[in-house]
Amino acid sequence: MTNHLQKEVKRETGEGTDLWRVILAPTIWAVHFLVCYVGAAIYCEKAGRMADLLPVRLIVGTATFIALAGLAAVFISLWKVRGLSSVNDDYNYAGNTPEERHRFLSHVALMLCVLSGVAILYAAFPALVLEVCR
Amino acid sequence: MHDTKPEITISFGPCLPIAAMGLLLSGCVGRQSALAPAGHDAEQISNLFWVMTAGASIIWALVLGTALAATLGLFKNPTRLTPNILIVGGGVVFPTVILGILLIFGLRLLPNWQSEPDRLQIHVHGEQWWWRVVYRAPDQIEPVISANEIHLPAGQAVEFVLTSADVIHSFWIPSIGGKLDMIPGRTTRLLLEATRPGVYRGVCAEYCGTSHAKMAFAVVVHEPKDFNAWLEDRTSDPNIGTDDPGRKIFLSSGCAACHRIRGLTEIGSVGPDLSHIGSRRTIGAGIAENTPKNLARWITDPAHMKPAVQMPAYRALPPEDIAAIARFLSNLN
Numbered sequence: 001m002t003n004h005l006q007k008e009v010k011r012e013t014g015e016g017t018d019l020w021r022v023i024l025a026p027t028i029w030a031v032h033f034l035v036c037y038v039g040a041a042i043y044c045e046k047a048g049r050m051a052d053l054l055p056v057r058l059i060v061g062t063a064t065f066i067a068l069a070g071l072a073a074v075f076i077s078l079w080k081v082r083g084l085s086s087v088n089d090d091y092n093y094a095g096n097t098p099e100e101r102h103r104f105l106s107h108v109a110l111m112l113c114v115l116s117g118v119a120i121l122y123a124a125f126p127a128l129v130l131e132v133c134r
Numbered sequence: 135m136h137d138t139k140p141e142i143t144i145s146f147g148p149c150l151p152i153a154a155m156g157l158l159l160s161g162c163v164g165r166q167s168a169l170a171p172a173g174h175d176a177e178q179i180s181n182l183f184w185v186m187t188a189g190a191s192i193i194w195a196l197v198l199g200t201a202l203a204a205t206l207g208l209f210k211n212p213t214r215l216t217p218n219i220l221i222v223g224g225g226v227v228f229p230t231v232i233l234g235i236l237l238i239f240g241l242r243l244l245p246n247w248q249s250e251p252d253r254l255q256i257h258v259h260g261e262q263w264w265w266r267v268v269y270r271a272p273d274q275i276e277p278v279i280s281a282n283e284i285h286l287p288a289g290q291a292v293e294f295v296l297t298s299a300d301v302i303h304s305f306w307i308p309s310i311g312g313k314l315d316m317i318p319g320r321t322t323r324l325l326l327e328a329t330r331p332g333v334y335r336g337v338c339a340e341y342c343g344t345s346h347a348k349m350a351f352a353v354v355v356h357e358p359k360d361f362n363a364w365l366e367d368r369t370s371d372p373n374i375g376t377d378d379p380g381r382k383i384f385l386s387s388g389c390a391a392c393h394r395i396r397g398l399t400e401i402g403s404v405g406p407d408l409s410h411i412g413s414r415r416t417i418g419a420g421i422a423e424n425t426p427k428n429l430a431r432w433i434t435d436p437a438h439m440k441p442a443v444q445m446p447a448y449r450a451l452p453p454e455d456i457a458a459i460a461r462f463l464s465n466l467n
């Protein structure tokens with residue numbers, strides 16, 4: 001066991017609890033969501049029930065593009081941590097070392113990244129279909 | 135204990151699903167079923183239901199099959215990758231794709247509100263525990279006021295303009311389409327197209343107080359020309375027997391403070407319009423058949439038929455008077 005733990009630490013995937021990185025992807029999701037929904041609400045309130053949704057669709061499209069680009073950057077940086085730790089016993093976090101915490105949180109962040117990507121796409125779908133404010 | 139009555143335990147088993155099926159299927163026919171569609175939207179909903187039921191059954195079988203296979207050890211020589219493929223494929227990719235398809239499919243079912251042609255509008259105002267109904271046809275100067283019964287032309291899209299007086303109600307005619315909330319302070323709009331003439335039943339689908347379960351209405355779908363004739367007829371006064379004794383008692387008992395009868399008394403608006411009440415199928419918002427006897431029961435003590443109702447009881451009136459009012463109302467059409 002001791003042996004095994006030492007081996008883990010030697011992999012040097014980095015350290016730190018890095019909570020910011022964990023919430024980065026969900027934050028991008030939240031901001032995208034707000035931009036889309038608040039944007040549409042304000043626009044439609046001002047423009048009226050029968051107004052063409054095109055400006056909103058453009059906003060949603062742009063926001064989605066930026067958000068997905070941001071997520072891709074986060075994803076790549078997290079994937080690197082994973083690459084460094086891609087050996088057997090990857091999911092062994094029993095040692096409670098800073099290195100393991102870092103690896104674990106990066107893994108969590110990576111999963112959240114995927115979830116946020118799916119959520120952003122789903123939130124953007126209606127912009128493909130809806131044509132007027134109503 | 136365990137081996138004294140084994141047969142009983144076993145013999146009940148097969149009956150339960152059959153009984154349950156019977157109960158379930160009995161809901162699939164008749165005047166108030168989303169699975170016996172008589173409208174464009176209801177058809178879509180019913181199709182969606184069957185597609186999703188089939189899809190869900192397949193997924194259920196797959197998941198349980200996999201679990202069973204794993205339990206029985208049918209996966210021979212799993213590699214390190216097998217669980218990863220199952221988790222990422224079955225847990226992430228598969229649901230994401232399926233839900234994405236369902237989302238787009240659902241969004242495409244949204245009604246097309248883009249064009250706004252002149253069409254029949256029916257304003258329905260939910261109130262504890264009944265419905266105000268006002269018809270506004272494009273070529274009609276004066277709106278037609280009614281209550282607790284809705285008439286529709288088959289094959290024509292009708293726009294329902296929904297509002298509420300007090301709490302959130304929900305307007306739902308299962309046989310014809312989906313439901314939509316009626317929210318105080320807001321106007322919601324629903325586009326429905328009935329396809330099959332007949333008599334259906336609508337309900338309030340959002341708990342709205344004591345008599346929520348007694349807040350329903352009859353829906354009559356006509357052929358378009360019959361509908362136009364019906365609407366035309368409603369733009370004129372009902373036949374009111376001038377020497378009907380019930381008419382005098384109706385006026386002297388204060389009913390007119392709350393009820394309007396076209397051509398007789400037009401001040402009351404607290405309760406349902408009674409102009410053509412004689413022609414309605416039900417009374418009390420769909421809770422009883424419209425017969426003179428039920429009308430008399432209602433007037434004597436409406437709270438007996440509908441708890442917490444917002445109409446006073448008239449137990450103090452002599453039964454003959456009540457019967458006379460009931461007869462008078464039955465003839466209004």
Ligand SMILES: [Cu+2]
Nearest residue numbers: 303338342349
């Ligand atoms: Cu209600």
